[in-house]
Amino acid sequence: GNSVTQMEGPVTLSEEAFLTINCTYTATGYPSLFWYVQYPGEGLQLLLKATKADDKGSNKGFEATYRKETTSFHLEKGSVQVSDSAVYFCALPDTGRRALTFGSGTRLQVQP
Amino acid sequence: DVKVTQSSRYLVKRTGEKVFLECVQDMDHENMFWYRQDPGLGLRLIYFSYDVKMKEKGDIPEGYSVSREKKERFSLILESASTNQTSMYLCASNPGVAGNSPLHFGNGTRLTVT
Numbered sequence: 001g002n003s004v005t006q007m008e009g010p011v012t013l014s015e016e017a018f019l020t021i022n023c024t025y026t027a028t029g030y031p032s033l034f035w036y037v038q039y040p041g042e043g044l045q046l047l048l049k050a051t052k053a054d055d056k057g058s059n060k061g062f063e064a065t066y067r068k069e070t071t072s073f074h075l076e077k078g079s080v081q082v083s084d085s086a087v088y089f090c091a092l093p094d095t096g097r098r099a100l101t102f103g104s105g106t107r108l109q110v111q112p
Numbered sequence: 113d114v115k116v117t118q119s120s121r122y123l124v125k126r127t128g129e130k131v132f133l134e135c136v137q138d139m140d141h142e143n144m145f146w147y148r149q150d151p152g153l154g155l156r157l158i159y160f161s162y163d164v165k166m167k168e169k170g171d172i173p174e175g176y177s178v179s180r181e182k183k184e185r186f187s188l189i190l191e192s193a194s195t196n197q198t199s200m201y202l203c204a205s206n207p208g209v210a211g212n213s214p215l216h217f218g219n220g221t222r223l224t225v226t
Contacts, residue, residue, distance in 0.1 A: 032212045043116075043202055043217035044155075051212070089154065098143045098162065098211045099170070104154040 001095030002027040006103035009087075013080055013110050021075040021106045023064075023090035033057075033066055033073040034091040034100065044089060047075075080110045115139070118203050118218035125225050131190040133221050135203030142207060144186035145215065146170075146178065149200040158201075161186055162209075193225045 007022040032051045036044040048057035050066035090103040119134040147155040157170030159178040179187045204215040
């Protein structure tokens with residue numbers, strides 16, 4: 001079935017540093033891909049999505065490009081802020097179900 | 113904006129108790145889900161439902177059951193709580209049948225079983 005692998009954390013960066021969180025997927029066909037963010041004490045929020053190959057999703061300064069050649073959907077941000085400290089999850093549709101399958105999450109800590 | 117509301121943010125229960133976790137969504141979504149979140153394991157699907165009275169097992173249904181008597185409400189039941197069910201529980205919903213829709217999550221219930 002569909003699955004996703006993302007880099008382990010925690011990732012610790014200084015404010016204004018460049019962020020990359022790697023995500024690779026295994027899937028049948030070309031499903032939509034998602035990034036979710038979880039701030040401390042909260043549920044998951046949709047951060048961005050891409051619905052087809054070569055699409056770029058973007059939101060709040062974060063970007064991710066759907067690359068079918070490398071089966072990847074890496075999350076990037078040019079200049080992180082302390083307020084970006086959270087756990088980030090890569091996800092894609094579950095096989096044969098209307099749910100999503102999630103990666104194990106990557107904790108980002110941004111220091112002032 | 114879609115709102116998914118979980119009735120409790122924190123719960124502490126004793127081993128053997130019957131526990132109810134309630135979830136309500138206000139956007140008339142067909143599909144509702146229960147996940148549990150544990151460090152290093154990400155989110156794992158417990159149960160889901162596509163319609164009233166309908167339920168399907170997810171990947172880790174053992175020790176849990178669910179109830180969907182109304183379209184907007186999806187309850188997770190721990191028949192006899194055990195310490196290995198201490199976890200964060202997340203309810204989610206989405207519309208439609210295509211399977212490509214993003215999920216909308218509640219804020220989670222952190223359950224501790226002592």
